[in-house]
Amino acid sequence: MAIIEARGLARTFKSRKRTVEAVRGVDLTVHDGEIVGFLGPNGAGKTTTLRMLTTLLRPTAGTATVAGADLLANPLDVRKKIGYVPQAIGETMGGTDPSCLVIEELLDQAALYRIGAGEARQRAELLAGQLELTGLEQRLVKTLSGGQRRRLEIALGLVHRPPLVFLDEPTTGLDPQSRSNLWEHIASLRSDLGTTVFLTTHYLEEADVLCDRVFIIDHGVIAAEGTPDQLKRRISGDVVTLRVAGGDHGTDVARKLLADQAVVREVSAADGTLKLTVERGEQALPALLRVLDAADVTLESINLSRPTLDDVFLTLTGRSLRDAPVNHAAGPGASGVPADATAKE
Amino acid sequence: MNFIRDTLLVFRRQERLALRQPAWVIIGLTQPILYLALFGPLLKGLPGASLGGGGNAYRFFVPGLLIQLALFGSTFVGFAIISDWRSGVIERFRVTPVSRLAIMAGRVLRDVVTLVVQAAVLVLVGVAFGLRAPLPAVLIGFVFIMFVAIGLASVSYATGLVVKSEDAFAPLINTVVVPLLLLSGIFLPLTLGPGWLQGIARVSPFRYIIDAMREAYLGHYFNTIMVEGIAVAVGMAVVFLWLGSRVFVQENA
Numbered sequence: 001m002a003i004i005e006a007r008g009l010a011r012t013f014k015s016r017k018r019t020v021e022a023v024r025g026v027d028l029t030v031h032d033g034e035i036v037g038f039l040g041p042n043g044a045g046k047t048t049t050l051r052m053l054t055t056l057l058r059p060t061a062g063t064a065t066v067a068g069a070d071l072l073a074n075p076l077d078v079r080k081k082i083g084y085v086p087q088a089i090g091e092t093m094g095g096t097d098p099s100c101l102v103i104e105e106l107l108d109q110a111a112l113y114r115i116g117a118g119e120a121r122q123r124a125e126l127l128a129g130q131l132e133l134t135g136l137e138q139r140l141v142k143t144l145s146g147g148q149r150r151r152l153e154i155a156l157g158l159v160h161r162p163p164l165v166f167l168d169e170p171t172t173g174l175d176p177q178s179r180s181n182l183w184e185h186i187a188s189l190r191s192d193l194g195t196t197v198f199l200t201t202h203y204l205e206e207a208d209v210l211c212d213r214v215f216i217i218d219h220g221v222i223a224a225e226g227t228p229d230q231l232k233r234r235i236s237g238d239v240v241t242l243r244v245a246g247g248d249h250g251t252d253v254a255r256k257l258l259a260d261q262a263v264v265r266e267v268s269a270a271d272g273t274l275k276l277t278v279e280r281g282e283q284a285l286p287a288l289l290r291v292l293d294a295a296d297v298t299l300e301s302i303n304l305s306r307p308t309l310d311d312v313f314l315t316l317t318g319r320s321l322r323d324a325p326v327n328h329a330a331g332p333g334a335s336g337v338p339a340d341a342t343a344k345e
Numbered sequence: 346m347n348f349i350r351d352t353l354l355v356f357r358r359q360e361r362l363a364l365r366q367p368a369w370v371i372i373g374l375t376q377p378i379l380y381l382a383l384f385g386p387l388l389k390g391l392p393g394a395s396l397g398g399g400g401n402a403y404r405f406f407v408p409g410l411l412i413q414l415a416l417f418g419s420t421f422v423g424f425a426i427i428s429d430w431r432s433g434v435i436e437r438f439r440v441t442p443v444s445r446l447a448i449m450a451g452r453v454l455r456d457v458v459t460l461v462v463q464a465a466v467l468v469l470v471g472v473a474f475g476l477r478a479p480l481p482a483v484l485i486g487f488v489f490i491m492f493v494a495i496g497l498a499s500v501s502y503a504t505g506l507v508v509k510s511e512d513a514f515a516p517l518i519n520t521v522v523v524p525l526l527l528l529s530g531i532f533l534p535l536t537l538g539p540g541w542l543q544g545i546a547r548v549s550p551f552r553y554i555i556d557a558m559r560e561a562y563l564g565h566y567f568n569t570i571m572v573e574g575i576a577v578a579v580g581m582a583v584v585f586l587w588l589g590s591r592v593f594v595q596e597n598a
Contacts, residue, residue: 054440056436056439056440080442082440084437086437088433091431092430092432092436093431093432093433094433095433096432096434096437097432100362104358104361108354108358109441111354112354112441112442113441114350156437
């Protein structure tokens with residue numbers, strides 16, 4: 001069953017002089033129980049889409065059903081059913097007040113969802129346990145470490161046991177240890193509670209580790225979607241690097257042989273090394289080796305490398321995710337489309 | 346019903362946060378008390394007639410200081426909403442089922458309560474300096490400044506949420522508040538001034554409210570000045586409350 005179903009979702013911002021189409025028509029289907037990653041360079045429309053799906057921004061076109069309620073006709077029912085954890089780095093922070101106690105934030109959040117005092121206490125205690133916040137209840141938020149504060153913000157998004165939770169850049173700005181710790185917590189949201197997770201991220205590794213499916217947004221439209229493996233296969237193919245014995249002659253022979261193979265898309269030679277782009281490298285490799293063996297070509301070394309999500313991203317958007325600044329408050333994106341932070345206005 | 350519940354929830358949260366940092370409430374009181382102590386004695390030297398009769402300078406001066414307290418206290422509350430917006434708290438609340446209007450109303454309620462407490466302290470200090478006014482007049486004065494605070498705080502929060510920058514907010518508020526304050530005859534009676542100044546002062550709504558409060562302090566509760574004051578106070582509160590709530594309730598903020 002689909003828990004998010006968006007069709008043609010679009011948002012246009014009008015400023016004094018020009019009209020910016022931040023999101024130009026996004027189609028999304030997310031199924032119950034999935035962990036879905038939403039990737040895109042700054043200014044691609046990522047945050048704007050997320051803000052539309054969480055009722056913070058009204059779409060200028062399109063329709064969507066989120067957690068069983070119509071986004072446009074019934075945003076209040078959407079709010080009751082979703083959890084939202086804002087991004088913690090950038091123009092605005094993750095949603096906790098530095099002068100509040102941890103327990104106050106948890107209880108206030110429960111009250112916002114009209115959960116009674118007794119149940120709120122139970123929920124707070126349970127969440128504190130699940131997200132390793134036990135013992136920190138009486139601490140001021142501003143005294144928490146980055147990882148602790150982020151876990152509190154995620155706990156706030158879960159107080160009312162939402163079937164669907166949106167995490168905006170959940171691990172940005174955290175150290176690697178806190179990040180992998182948080183990955184475990186996010187994975188257990190689904191395994192323990194059956195929660196559907198929709199997250200945006202700058203870290204391809206994060207999408208690779210956590211997500212069942214990935215959507216890549218660029219220039220306000222979905223540029224690609226699929227499992228991380230599907231995307232990698234579809235876009236780049238695998239790269240096989242060979243070193244052939246016997247100098248230039250050997251390399252030449254091998255090159256001609258390999259270029260004739262159907263699975264090989266591209267061959268290039270440099271400094272006695274052959275570089276092949278092949279589809280499904282792990283399946284193609286044995287056959288290629290047999291061909292070379294039959295022609296008495298001796299190999300010195302062979303290497304198969306899978307493309308990374310970053311290669312996929314680069315191919316699709318012409319930009320590397322790693323180049324994207326961590327801070328969303330940074331200026332307009334490379335394409336001249338305003339950065340996500342600007343689109344928040 | 347949900348709206349009242351939500352408003353009280355936001356009120357309790359903001360009240361808790363304010364009590365955690367009571368310094369601001371005290372700092373807000375320091376200025377009017379300084380005026381009372383260091384400026385009030387000067388008024389005693391003025392001829393009695395220019396202070397609207399009665400000869401009691403503090404019956405003239407305290408209502409002015411109460412308005413000053415309300416004016417400054419309430420217009421600067423928008424600062425706090427900018428930091429709340431920056432910490433992501435506003436956005437977090439907006440994604441919950443809580444009434445979006447209550448996000449503002451609960452804060453305004455907290456500001457009104459704070460102001461009344463400050464005003465009570467100010468009046469008591471005034472009494473120590475020699476203020477003599479009937480109790481109903483003091484209570485009527487409180488009602489007036491409550492209306493002022495409701496309107497100004499709402500508009501201040503809305504402005505803060507639209508401007509989203511302390512650097513832009515402070516000069517903006519100062520530009521609006523200081524002329525209004527000067528044109529309201531808070532420190533000296535406007536009747537001392539030339540005709541053109543009295544003419545311009547007619548545009549300051551606070552002028553009508555102060556005049557009405559001073560009438561009350563003199564024991565005059567039923568006359569046109571009072572009716573004008575009430576009409577302006579209620580009208581201003583309603584218009585500003587409506588303007589402020591539009592910003593909070595709109596779909597995109």
